[in-house]
Amino acid sequence: MKNSTLILVFIFSFFAAYAQNPEQQMPDDPTIQFKQNRIFGKLVDQQSDKAIEAASVQIYNAATDSLVDGMLTKSNGNFSFSHIIPSVTYKIVISALGYEVFEQLIPAASMDKSRAANDKFEKDLGNIAMTPAIKQLEGIVITATKPALEMGIDRKIFNVSKSLTATGGTAVDVMKNIPSVSVDIDGNVELRNSAPQIFVDGRPTILSLDQIPADNIEKVELITNPSAKFDAATSGGIINVVLKKDKRFGLNGIASASVGTPGILSGNLNLNLREGKLNFFASGGFNQSRGKAKGETERENKLNGITQDYFNQHSLNQRRRQFTFLNFGVDYFIDNRNTISVTQRFGGGRFGNNEEQQQEYLESDKTPEYYGFRSSISNSKFNRNSTRVNYKHTFPKQGEELTADLNYNYGQGSSNADIINTYTYPGGAEYKQPSTVRNEGQNNNHQITFQADYSNPISEGSKFEAGVRIYYNTFKSFYNAFSVENGGETKLPLSNNYEYNEMVNAAYMTYSQKFGGFSYQAGLRSEYSKFNGLMVDSAFKFGYEYPAKLKNIWNAFFPSIFLTQQVSEKDQLQFNFSRRIRRPDFWQLNPFIEINDPVNLRQGNPQLQPEFVNSFEINYSHDYKGGNFLAVLYWRNNPNDITQYSDTISAEQYVQLQNAGVDPNAILNTFVNANTTNRYGAEFTLQQKFGSNFDITPTFNLQYRTTNADIDKVNLSNSGINWQGKLTTNYKIKTDRSKVFNNLGFQLIGEYESPRIIPQGKMMAQYGVDFAMRKEFLKNNRASVTFAVNDVFNTKRWGTIYDTETFYQESYRRWNVRNFRLSLSYKFGKADFSLLHRNRGGGGDDE
Template sequence: MTHFHSRSIVSRRWFFLFVLLCSSLLAVAQKQTVLVSGTVKGSNGKPLEAATVSVYTLVKNETKTDTFSAVGISNKLGEYTVKAVASEAMQIEISLIGFTTVLEPIVWLTGSGQLKAGSYTLTEASNQLGNVVVTAKKPFMQLGVDRRIFNADASIVSKGGTAVDLMRTIPGLNVDVNGNVQLRNSSPQIFVDGRPTILTLEQIPSDDIEKVEVITNPSAKYDAGSTGGIINVVLKKSRRNGMNGTASIGGGIPKVFNSNVSINYRQGKLNFFASGSYNRSGGLAISRADRTNKQNGQPSSYFNQRTESDRSRKFSSGRIGLDYFMDDMNSISVSQGFVDGRFGFEETQDQTYYDANRQLTQTGIRYNSDYFGFKRQNTQVNYRRTYAKEGKEWTADFTYNGGTNGGANDISNQLFFADGNVNGPAVLVRNEGVGNGRQYTFQTDYVNPISENSKLELGARMYQNISNDKLDVFSVANSGNTKLPLSNNYGFKEMINAVYGNYSNALGKRWKYQAGLRFEYSKFDGELKDSAQKFGYTYPNKSSGIWNAFFPSLYLTYQLKDGHDLQINFSRRIRRPNFWQINPYTDISDPQNIRKGNPALQPEFTNSFEVNYNRVYEKGNFLISAYYRNNTQDITQYTDTINADLLSQLGSAGITPTALVSTYINADRTNRSGLELTWQHKFTPAFDISPNLNFQYRDVKAIVNNINLSNYGFNWNARLTVNYKIVKPDSKWLNNISFQLMGEHESPRVIPQGRMKAQQSMDFAIRKDFLKNNAGTLTFNVQDVFNSRIMGTITDTDRFYQDSFRRWNVRTIRLTFSYRFGNKDLQIFKRKEGGDGEGGEG
């Protein structure tokens, strides 16, 4: 009771602060107002997005002098519009992290409702102190026009970890024990630098990431496969003159080691960048399952299982690239990346079997030794053409992702009678697998601002994914190895071709809209090569209709009377099944909880609606989002007892008739409706908080094999990030110490056959900046302070009831040292005498 009472007090305080804020804004609205508009550019003439524009007004009357402020954010064309109190004494301040701040007076013509402030240029804010480049600290979260932007360096709890650790700190995202990310309980599409990737988030070091962009409801410009939204991971790359970079090294428990180095060199028209990293981690992961098997709704037997996995993960990566600025309007970038991964585990599983009277019938012990490795490479070529007309540009990009993988695991399973005597010989199974994959993406985009308010965007995209995997499963005996039907020689080819168009304009002074339409032709051809069984889908085809190839989007934005923004948007999208969901491979690494793909799986379609209220004010920002998603043919996990055909195939692998098989089906539909609140507030320059609340109602309708899997229920999750920094310039040891605490709670959540259990976790970090000009940073962080980050599931059907949990990642304690270096005046390519020494920038 105390827990909920405390939460309600906090909620009331937030509401009270919000009411005070709105009251003050209403007071401002009673004054005469003016729309202040203009543009923001960088020193290279390119528009700057997400710059904060503040307009300050001094209003004098007979009794007192009032100061009012209004805040806005520039869009991707660098444009801003701020509704401010009108006065003869007005100033405009424009700031953006990493750039110098502009503060200038502006002149208002009495009686006019509009003020054209003109164009402002921000120069890069880097101070050369010795050989170290010092830049301003970025806030953790910024709100753009259609996305939320999260600065990776501000998340000190993820320092030295992977992208998975960073995702856990981002409001609105949930990460399960396997490292899978969900946005509003849906799976988002992962991009790296705006392009598809075959890398997993676990394979990307957090120290390589500059920012993460979260797009909850993408427009027609983006791949229609982003049903669950888009997470775009933007890697670090600087374009400052001279040389600069960072290096870090760290270690911790269990078996944690991390190192990273990145360097950037810019001279004249050339910008060179490179980075490399190595990450290692381990830990003893545990899982448990307690099951009641049923016949005619009554318990027929019981089964308990306990598993310990000693895990080891090693990842190394490298990236190198070059930007060439041919002239003021043309530039080309080329980059090459490599990733090498090695991981495995030694697993021990204890099993106990009971009859209907809970009398022990037999026990079992299972050993699983697994090793897996992969190599990945990424090639990108990007061309950009700008024009004299501001905001007009054309880009053309080519991306290649490729790689190989392979591994093996040995499974031994021994059963014992209740008295401890051996029940038959041990069952030995060996898996050997190899695979390769290639992805090709070509994309071109054209943007043309037709007028001050209208803009046309056009683009096309071609994507091809080719994959081949072969798995051989053997029953190992004294007489030799016998190949089992579990073996799988599998290949597929996926193709998606798309074109899109977006048009945006204004309706009057307050309404703005963006309408878009995307057409995608997609085809998936899969084949089980040993049996020549083929499967897949084509959209559109004669049966699905042409409608399944069109994906519209619509954004309506209304600038409220007091300067706040209200946005309503809609989009239609598609979610295609991934490799593991459609691959018919049967995974028996857990003999009582088998996993198997479904080659007959079809894509799901989503109609997504959102209403967003956004307010940016002097000390923070506040966002309320109400959303509704209707998923037809929803891809849903389904679990049942093993059938006779599969059991006969697995008899040589030691599988019992009580085993469960999890696969995927297309449900009739799943509806999700919810409300999300995100707030960031800076109480003082040294103290800020970022709470996030998400409330959701889920309704699933599905019938499989005459079994009703329909379910519905309410769930919520809350996250709070608190940052505090000690600033004492007169104290050498206490100055520049930052603290970060992040806590999260997720309530139980319904699934088609039961519910996910509640989860909670807490992360903590301390950061100290030191050395000359704060070039050095020491970070101590603890992830999952109470070792409570586990995923529990209750599955309840007419045939069985199972209560299980799984912990894949364990509490990690890490200490990391980072060093920043730079030399703005360093020149490798010297010009001949008479030259300008550095060359002009493109």
């Protein structure tokens, strides 16, 4: 930690000094550097390069030659004009005593049918030298109307506003709608059957996806094979959740509310106020859901291949989930080139689960031996908070910028549960004495991340990027389990008191260059990581350090290369490679045994080591009238792959756990390092529009997986093919004949995933259908009402089949149940709103 602190102080000092370079520093000016309808720049003397104060800058409508606005430059030479209309051609005229008059036409942004008239653009004219040599104006940047899915050669961007079925839900509902993404029983997300790194606004987070309201998400970015610029621990790719934050002048906001069944209730308010140098933003909300989820387990226990007995279990879990959050912050636009932002988030939640399990213990001929009944009532609560400070400096050279940010994530949680187990003979008599278990726990977590990035376009066809990152994470927790008998309590070996700290220091650099239609990017990232875990009660230590010795220095380097060929105006081909790392998380390392299910236990393995991933992709993209086609061939090679391993508990473990109502033939699920795993895959995504009202997006992913593993002389090797298909369809009625049906939209999403192999069996097939319809109304479609049905046929469930020498088991569980939601949202805004009650000019409402 001492070394990290010294590095942090050095980096802050370096960047502070760099930003205060007198040739680059820009004094106060009430303008911004974000994309807006504005034109800005700075006047300097060509000979001395000093700022020119009080020069007259006027902007005209070139078509009518009428004056639009005018101002005098500030003491630092800065000027800025806002409320610019992209479709208008402007002429800027600058005059100052002792200098020749400067005139320049700023052409209108080209507008096609897919672009809205109010799209935003900005133009930084840079440092304008007041001499006869006029600096040529570069092309104006415009932003097109966004489709539901934007497909790039290295990433996909999913615009959440187009997702009708996720309205009123959470980020988990959003993920279900995105091609290549699937959600498992516990709400965990997979990208091409691998666990991705979840980012919020470009940085790691301690929030889970079900804590983020869908209505607060602007877009989701999928990066399947990240370059060296990103964390090396992104072996499964990156899913970046970008939250909404408006930057338009005045007051703008969105209010939404949802109600549904079972037990769905939510409300969100998102506000933004921009005035002068400051942009304030705030959002808050509440989200609640309930449901009764069923589960089943059927097991056959064997010895030397001969069936010994059977076990069946039927469960019903009634769950309650509540989340609240408050997010607020401010952007301070110091001048045209410097901005500092501060964001604060407070969030919390409460969970409740009431589960009942009916158990059948059968003889080898399937006659009942005895029955069991297990009742579990558990409650938990948590809070997750974060503070972020961000600084951005843009240089006069277009594209050159420096960013630095500091993130502090912190939170705590607590839980408690009461478990009662009873056993009876088929006739109703008591089989054995009931057992009662009570447990309680608490935890707290602190994460600090500092990151700085510098980007410099060296020439028109080349670019250099570099950055550093420091990450430090501490976690402390205790968990006590007690056997309750005759009014007394006995502490069980399940009790667990632990703490750990994790550190990752990293630096990277990338260089890219373009030659005609060919371009490349080469990068190298270096990371040093360390994980120290401690079981406090037993003083048992576990963890890892990479690289631990100089001879293992290669384990600290992660190269990447991207080669792109623009075959034609509409066709692009790319090859990319990256080396990544997957470090085991705490739950995979912690030797604590979880007993929520008495026949399916879970335990971490403190001997786990990180796995490395070599990822190769070939991408082909083709644009055509009305659509886009993207084909991907990929291969992922995982030496030392972290994989799940299951076996029945030992006699010694059963003696330790029998007071907790654990079955003598319970399965213990843990993790091991396989020798290697290979994934060979092909993915195809088509985005096709039929006219202006109807579009479809089918996605197909085919994967062949091989696992080579040998644990304790048990061969766990396995191989097989699985495939996944998803179809998203959207239709919107546009008619002048009926106000009721005009702007009425429909969305239907269907998904199927075939069985997928695991080392000791396979995952069962999964499938489901979601449907939604939305009606937009009021002026400029500011209001909308959405009706959504998730899991229309109530079929979504997560199941596994284990087939080993000692047992055969089929089981399934559910994350959620079919639900119905009705949501109402309203957008509002006023461009001339001012806290200081000054008229800003311009006017009226702004959508």
